[in-house]
Amino acid sequence: MPQELATFLYPKSVAVIGASRSPDKIGFIILKNIINSKFRGKIYPINPNAEKIADLKCYKDLKEIPEIPDLAVLATPSTLAVEILEQCADKRIKNVVILAAGFKEIGPEGKLLEEKITTLAMKKKIHLLGPNCLGFFNANCPINATFGEPIRERGNLRFISQSGAIAASLFDWCNANNIGLDSFITLGNKAVLNENDFLEYFEKEYQNTLYSEQQKGLSKVKPIGLYLESVSEGKRFLKSVSKISKKDPVFILKPGKTEASAKAMLSHTGAIAGENSIIDAAFSQAGAIRCQTMGDFFDLAKAFSWEEVPKGPKIAIISNAGGPGVISVDAVSETGLELAKFDEKTETELSKILPRQSNIINPVDVLGDALADRYRNAAEIVLKQGNIDSLLIILTPQIMTQVEKTAEFIGYLSKKYDKPIFCSFIGGKSITEGEKILNIAKIPTFRFPERAIYAISKMWEFRKQSIRENIERVEESPKINLNLDEIEKIVRNARSKKQKNLDNLSANEIITAAGITTPATQIVESFEQARSFAERNGWKIVLKLSSPGLIHKKVAGGIILNITNEAQLKEAMKKLEERKMDIQIQEKIEGDIQAIIGIRRDPTFGDILLFGAGGSYAELIADRNLHLLPINTKEAQNLVERSKIYKYIDKMQKTNPIALDKLLETIVKMGTLARILPKDLEIEINPVIVNKDNAWAVDPKIYIKP
């Protein structure tokens, strides 16, 4: 699709097809929303049976309209979609929203209908939003072309949601909490336009948005919240998110962690979920924050919209109660934040204004009888001292507590000092008015301190990734000479035998050709051949069965380690010969570090490299670290450093150093190999043994995707 969505998001004229006079019909509500949003352009309601709707002249059909409207909104049933879309095309309308449900989410029949409108829109170059959506809202136009609750306040938040219901809940929640929106796109089934069209538009047209007076009290970023059930065009998505996340936070709620939810989604918007850990890796590599719950999503929206992103991890906490203070310290320790350490001057000043029983060390306890003044004085001292990056103020409604006055002081302090302030007022009725005051002052407040700390920690994560070094990405392509014709022949051959993986020796050859070190190995047919191999390569030998069907050799008893003399070899040969399969002999590699390196092909995000702890216990260690390819040495190092096994590697480096550089080289070579090899091959080397000399691909497997 063309990416030019200016006339879509900023139309000068809108036709509402299926406009209605009944106040509970979508065709009425969306018309009213457009009118009430102070849309400055022309509005053409279309209804063959009405003269006027909401004081606007009504038209019989599109043909009757005296101009080509920039946008047509279809509030008509799905059964009329094709016909009306054809009329739109005839009128040369370029932007269309289809609200109706009843397309691919309901099964084969609806799918067919959706294919028809998609084909038609693509052919006529129509920017089609939906179907099965709530429409869109753009405060900068302004236009509210949704059939949701009217949006009360203009702000800096931009949302793109695949679910209309989540939009409805967010509208209601935003209105109740004085949270303003910049724009809100509901995607529905994504027949034509998807998240990428809007993300790219947001990325490029950033300057379009002019802030009004209303924006006071908001943060300087323009956060983007995404609710996605499927990611369309993974690489395009990551490209635009990577760009945006350097200046503006992108936080994503993406369900589908499990097969069951993927199934539920299929019947919802027809989304197909990618594998969860790949999505995690992809989002993180693009600098986006993945929310784990709806609560996370709503909380981050408020936090990013209202408060500046903290410049560092150091948090100060002021509370009128020890308990919630302690709970907060727990929560801080579970994030990347740090409890700020006050300097002596701060402590001295705090001790001057606080009662003797108070705690003047972070978290500050101003005690249960603290009035608003004491909160304010303590907060001013803490805000003035340089060594904090954010302040959390906790209030429990005790008998003397001045909830509203304290909230007002916090509003005042937030204007006076540029450190971001967050609140948690914990209770019920007593704190409601205080919360309202904080909402008006745009101080993010949360029902429990852990929620505030979650939000602050994610803001700090955003800051960290956005200031990540902007080094020129060095592409590395180790030279690999592969005989691709030969490989394809091997794959064809294996496929014809219905093998799910290449045999060991072919896998070994390919890995070796990529410049990755493998131990000496060969297939042996007799004890004599085996002995001669041992005499050539040294008497540290492993024997294993070599059958394409046999993946977990160790568990299947198909591997004999530690053969060091003729007697052992003879015994081992005898044992394996009984299994009537090819026997492979291999030089035994010793080393303390066993890693796994793998290549996966993902339909959404492309080639992915896996690195982690290998060997028998790999599954238990659950050390799966993913990197979306390509990968260079620097990135390989980052990948290794964030693995669990790195703790162990790091320890080894101090006593018995291993060839870490060779491990990184192997990873980079695997990345290149992934690019060259046919796309239906996936690789897993487990273990890669790393010792002081080299990284050895001991047991490479190459799988053929069905």
Place this chain on the structure above:
Amino acid sequence: MPQELATFLYPKSVAVIGASRSPDKIGFIILKNIINSKFRGKIYPINPNAEKIADLKCYKDLKEIPEIPDLAVLATPSTLAVEILEQCADKRIKNVVILAAGFKEIGPEGKLLEEKITTLAMKKKIHLLGPNCLGFFNANCPINATFGEPIRERGNLRFISQSGAIAASLFDWCNANNIGLDSFITLGNKAVLNENDFLEYFEKEYQNTLYSEQQKGLSKVKPIGLYLESVSEGKRFLKSVSKISKKDPVFILKPGKTEASAKAMLSHTGAIAGENSIIDAAFSQAGAIRCQTMGDFFDLAKAFSWEEVPKGPKIAIISNAGGPGVISVDAVSETGLELAKFDEKTETELSKILPRQSNIINPVDVLGDALADRYRNAAEIVLKQGNIDSLLIILTPQIMTQVEKTAEFIGYLSKKYDKPIFCSFIGGKSITEGEKILNIAKIPTFRFPERAIYAISKMWEFRKQSIRENIERVEESPKINLNLDEIEKIVRNARSKKQKNLDNLSANEIITAAGITTPATQIVESFEQARSFAERNGWKIVLKLSSPGLIHKKVAGGIILNITNEAQLKEAMKKLEERKMDIQIQEKIEGDIQAIIGIRRDPTFGDILLFGAGGSYAELIADRNLHLLPINTKEAQNLVERSKIYKYIDKMQKTNPIALDKLLETIVKMGTLARILPKDLEIEINPVIVNKDNAWAVDPKIYIKP
């Protein structure tokens, strides 16, 4: 302390010392709370300067009171505490509450003051609650002897909180949400009375509580919520919690996961935190639920108070939106719950009453235009079919949604069907009235579906543990003949050398004496000695340095594995001899399973056995499973089965079975050994190698606690 708290919790007369006429003084508020709570006994305000307070005759001092009051509440400053407590003792008052702060939480001076009142109370057998607390509330008396917000509704919830502020927040929240309380104890500094006194009372006096009409709509359990910063008398605590948790849920918020929060607590109520994973194990072994956040704590209070505990894990979800439905399925999959599978009849019936586009498979999507009727019809069909244990109803405020009417229907259904129903109405202003209706009907509703699912899953966990088999606990004590005098001599000797652990051979001897199998081993001083050992025990040998200071031998290069012939032995001996330490030779044990078994001594909870994956990667696998001793074979099996390494053991059992029974035996023997050994010794065997023949304690270490 005596456990008889009947006159404390059900006093017939109360003296309020420091009663005040100023409405913002604690001495006034607590008096007013007692009066307003409809306390039926005599109230004696004590204030030398007043004739009457709140229409009650005032007394100059305790002596003036015509009877011995059952309870005295001190609303006086900490500085007067000792003096007034003495007066209480003189008056032979048996139950005292001290509200004032200014004791051990403020440092050495306050600690001294607290010691004085503790000693005095103990000597005079006074049940002293506090100091530094908010008082207590008992709806069954009734009496509200707190200076918090008055509690509006009577219910089934019992709370014990070390923090008064958390109590204040809970009161406010309960009042705002129509949640009723049975009793609320704030412990403060626990100078005399602690959680165990009240838990034991609750456990015994269960029948005291007679439910009134008001109790309608509440669940049949009497949940106990505990906020604790420290656990007093761990074993006593676990004993009463274990008993209570068989009938009533016990849910605990216990911060102090980290050193930093432990430090913050110290300055708060002077609590010393136990190690976090030990607390987890202890609570779980006692059948209590540990909350991770304040939100968890509040949510469980509501859920347990209002809804019956689900009889099984099968949850049905009805939503008017696909998105939150999918999110819920994700959340379900992360708990022990299961998405109920509807039978064909249910699906047919649902398809009859729902529009064609609806999803009739769990989670049911009644679509965005669902009115209350459609919700009700779908819910009735689902509630009628037998195959569900709980129902979650999700509502997003879409344009047609009848929020209040739907809430009313849900209230009706909850009365009609005995399946527990939970709700999540997601939004802002539009859903507030609906939430109120649900609160009045006592249907637990949560801002986000994940919170509902959290609560349901914890309720199911409670149910599972409460119906755990009530098998007679078989105590097993394998006979162990240890020369304790000899061991104590070794320990003394090691201590005198400032060693932190016993040398290898002593450790080996003790473990062997406990009947645990260890590989043949000895200290060798020459190659010849080593060769002769190998000839006796077979040519599979390990050499290692044996020094009490050398804990991580493998990392320090102090271990040489796989010695199979004379040449290798000679080389290895030479290498280790350079290190100028004792050299230990050991029979090499081979086996695929490497475990760790350890004994820890905890000051709060006593002896604890650790089991998990061992070997070099133990740290990475992070497989720490704890059991509070004693342990029998059945319990050892449960412990092993919930370890991560069990996945691997289980897989092995199918191909190369290992001696699992020997492993369990070793665990039970370690439990007995822990009981016999001096309490300052801790043990760690890593690895315990398990092969087809036996479980071998390969490298036992015995640490001496400082």
